[in-house]
Amino acid sequence: MLPEICDALERAGITTPFAIQEMTLSVALLGTDLIGQARTGTGKTLAFGIPVLQRSVAPKDPDYSELPQGKPQALIVAPTRELALQVSNDLALAGADRGLRVLTVYGGVGYEPQLDALKDGVDVVVGTPGRLIDLADRRALDLSHVHAVVLDEADEMLDLGFLPDVEKLLSKTPETRQTMLFSATMPSAIVTLARRHMRHPMNIRAESSYENATVPATAQFIYLAHDLDKPEIIGRILQAEDAGKMIVFTRTKRQAQRVSDDLADRGFSANALHGDMAQVAREKALTRFREDKLQVLVATDVAARGIDVAGVTHVINYTCPEDDKTYVHRIGRTGRAGASGIAITLVDWADLHRWKMINKTLDLPFDQPQETYSTSEHLFHDQGIPPGTKGRIVPEKPREPREERSERAPRDRGERGDRPQRNRSRTRTRSGEKVDAAAPTEDATSADKPAGDGTSRNRNRRRRRRSGSGTGGGQPAATV
Numbered sequence: 001m002l003p004e005i006c007d008a009l010e011r012a013g014i015t016t017p018f019a020i021q022e023m024t025l026s027v028a029l030l031g032t033d034l035i036g037q038a039r040t041g042t043g044k045t046l047a048f049g050i051p052v053l054q055r056s057v058a059p060k061d062p063d064y065s066e067l068p069q070g071k072p073q074a075l076i077v078a079p080t081r082e083l084a085l086q087v088s089n090d091l092a093l094a095g096a097d098r099g100l101r102v103l104t105v106y107g108g109v110g111y112e113p114q115l116d117a118l119k120d121g122v123d124v125v126v127g128t129p130g131r132l133i134d135l136a137d138r139r140a141l142d143l144s145h146v147h148a149v150v151l152d153e154a155d156e157m158l159d160l161g162f163l164p165d166v167e168k169l170l171s172k173t174p175e176t177r178q179t180m181l182f183s184a185t186m187p188s189a190i191v192t193l194a195r196r197h198m199r200h201p202m203n204i205r206a207e208s209s210y211e212n213a214t215v216p217a218t219a220q221f222i223y224l225a226h227d228l229d230k231p232e233i234i235g236r237i238l239q240a241e242d243a244g245k246m247i248v249f250t251r252t253k254r255q256a257q258r259v260s261d262d263l264a265d266r267g268f269s270a271n272a273l274h275g276d277m278a279q280v281a282r283e284k285a286l287t288r289f290r291e292d293k294l295q296v297l298v299a300t301d302v303a304a305r306g307i308d309v310a311g312v313t314h315v316i317n318y319t320c321p322e323d324d325k326t327y328v329h330r331i332g333r334t335g336r337a338g339a340s341g342i343a344i345t346l347v348d349w350a351d352l353h354r355w356k357m358i359n360k361t362l363d364l365p366f367d368q369p370q371e372t373y374s375t376s377e378h379l380f381h382d383q384g385i386p387p388g389t390k391g392r393i394v395p396e397k398p399r400e401p402r403e404e405r406s407e408r409a410p411r412d413r414g415e416r417g418d419r420p421q422r423n424r425s426r427t428r429t430r431s432g433e434k435v436d437a438a439a440p441t442e443d444a445t446s447a448d449k450p451a452g453d454g455t456s457r458n459r460n461r462r463r464r465r466r467s468g469s470g471t472g473g474g475q476p477a478a479t480v
Contacts, residue, residue, distance in 0.1 A: 001025070002054050004097035009046075012093050018043035020206040025050060028180060033198045036182040038206035045090045045308075048150045048180045052076070053095040055148060055178075056123055060099055067145070070121025072103075074148040075173065077129060077166060079156040081106040081279065082286065086308045087152065088126045100124055105141075107131045108279035115140050129157065129165035136172055143172040154183040154190050155325075163189060170197050185325060218315075218335035218343050220364070221382055222355065223372035225346040231262045232374040233346065234316060235391025238268055238295065241384040242342075244313035245289065248298045249330045251319045259318060260298040267394030270296035301326060307333055316344045320351035324361040342383075345369075 009015070017025070020038040027034050028051035038044055056073045057064050067073070078084040088104040095102070105114045105127035114131075118140050125132070125141065135141035149170065151157070157166060170179075179198045183190055194201060225233060238246065250256040253274040260272035271285045271294050288294045290309050299307065301322075312334045321327040327345075334341025347355045347369050359366050372379050374391060427434060 001029075001050060002098075005050060005053060005094055008094055008096040011096075014046075018047075020044055020204070021047045021050075023204050023206065024048070027202050027204065028178075029054060031055065031178045033179045033201040034181075035186075035194055035198070035201050035203045036180065036206070037186060037204065038182070038184070042206060044152070044182050045087055046094060048076075048152070048182060049087070049091050049094055051180075052124060052148050052150065053091065053098055053100060056098075056100055058098045058100055058123075068142075070119075071142050071145045072122055072125045073146060074124045074150070075132075075143060075146050075169070076124065076126040076150040076152060077132065077157070077169065078126065078152045079128065079160055079162060080302060081108065081128060081282070082307060083153060084126050084128055085283070085286075091124065091126070102126065105131045105135060106279075107134075108282075111135075129162040129169065132169055133165050136169070143169070144174065146173045146177055148178045148180070149173055151179070151181045151183075154181050154193070155185045155187060156329075158187060158189050163193060167193070167197070184328070218331055218341045220331065220366070221342070221344045222359075222366040222369040223344065223346055223379070224349065224352070224369040225372050227348060229374050230318060230346050231259065231266070232391035233372070233379065234259075234263065234296075234318075235266050235268065235393075236374055236379070236385050236389050237314065237316070237344065237383050238263075239385060239389050239393070241386070242313060245292070245294075245309065245311050246296050246314040246316065247307065247312055247333050248296060248316045248318055249321075250298060250300060251322075253300055255318065256298045256300050260296075263296055263298070265397070266392040268296055269294050270298060273297055273299040275300065275302055301330070309333075310339075312341065314342045314344065316346065318346060320345065320347045320355045321358065322354075324358045327358050327362070344383075 019042065020036060021043050024034065024036055024047040028048060036044060036047060052074045057067055076084075076087055078087055084104050084106050088102055091100075091102050100123040101121065102124045103114070103117050103122040103126070105125065107128060107130050111134075114135065115138075118135065127135075132141065136143060151166060154166075157163060179201070181190070181194055181198065181201070223233075234248065237243065248259060250259055253276050256272045256274045257276075260270045263270035271288065273282055273285050277285075285294070285297065286307070286309075289297045292311070297307070298318075315331050315334045317327070317330055321330060331341075331343035334343060345355070352369070355369065356367060358364075370378065379385065380387065380389075
């Protein structure tokens with residue numbers, strides 16, 4: 001390793017390599033293609049970041065003038081915006097003394113700043129597949145001089161449907177490039193991608209099997225809980241003796257926002273992180289979380305891969321994860337880099353069968369989760385919650401009493417303009433002629449009128465026969 005990279009890492013307190021770094025650096029620094037398989041939170045970023053920085057030519061190097069000016073020398077592809085930003089931050093930390101220009105590109109923000117940076121010239125580009133394709137199609141991103149390509153979290157890119165974009169990006173790079181692929185799992189589609197685009201890669205695996213890929217320093221608790229009681233349970237866990245920063249994972253964006261609002265209403269410093277938020281709002285929430293200005297981040301699975309924040313003591317699965325891989329990725333947000341952590345999963349009764357499948361796949365000892373409520377003694381004991389703790393640190397806002405109907409102010413009928421009131425008096429008419437209310441009815445006067453009267457001829461009626469009359473049963477009434 002170059003001394004300037006070692007000095008930068010030492011200033012950041014990084015002096016001892018992790019297993020994946022120790023196994024990867026000697027191979028990657030030679031320019032060999034490699035496949036690195038390791039669980040999340042084991043230091044994969046520096047495992048490929050250091051070789052990329054060291055094998056790139058810095059502006060102060062004598063050979064820099066011989067390169068095409070301003071063209072990227074390395075490309076790093078990440079599945080999410082958050083992960084791309086995290087990779088860029090680690091590269092900036094390790095390459096602080098190299099002077100290489102690192103650009104991060106992703107969707108959800110304007111093109112102009114990214115186009116201007118590419119026009120001024122960059123050395124390393126980190127980005128998400130969609131925005132990288134857009135910039136390449138605009139001819140703003142030239143990948144024809146790239147010497148190294150890194151595919152980070154390749155299995156996640158497969159899950160998000162990015163593999164066609166990844167293959168398109170690879171086709172725009174030289175065949176002589178170095179390709180490094182990192183993934184927690186190796187599905188068949190990733191193996192096919194590696195065979196097609198990599199040259200005799202060396203396979204490096206940092207653990208014996210994925211099935212036991214849960215972080216060993218993370219204590220796991222599985223509780224069978226009612227959905228309506230979960231916010232109260234989380235509120236009490238937030239007041240545990242060793243509670244620090246916490247990430248709560250939800251299944252949907254709407255649920256993430258609802259849980260975040262509920263915790264904020266209970267007095268906790270909480271914020272949501274999901275795809276419906278603007279990019280600026282997402283970055284602001286992550287920055288506040290990293291700076292300890294937020295205690296709780298309520299996120300969807302999209303953010304699970306990209307969050308790498310120090311000091312996360314708890315990860316809570318608000319609902320049962322979809323599968324074993326999602327469970328491993330979620331709880332990998334705590335217990336990172338050798339630290340300890342706590343992972344709590346709240347399982348609904350309807351999801352019990354799904355949890356049993358995850359438990360069996362990962363060979364965990366939680367086949368029958370314990371039924372748990374916010375008042376359960378074992379919850380207080382397991383999590384170190386002080387006795388008498390409630391799930392709210394501010395008093396509940398009083399509800400506004402509903403206004404009784406009798407107390408409502410009568411509506412002024414003249415408020416919609418000065419419309420005159422209707423004349424509700426009615427006039428009785430018969431055959432189009434006004435009839436005096438005091439006048440005798442026709443039935444009473446018909447006997448006094450001759451049979452040939454024209455008025456009676458114009459008003460023939462069919463009379464109904466009354467029951468019990470003597471006109472003969474079953475015969476229709478005669479017309480008059």
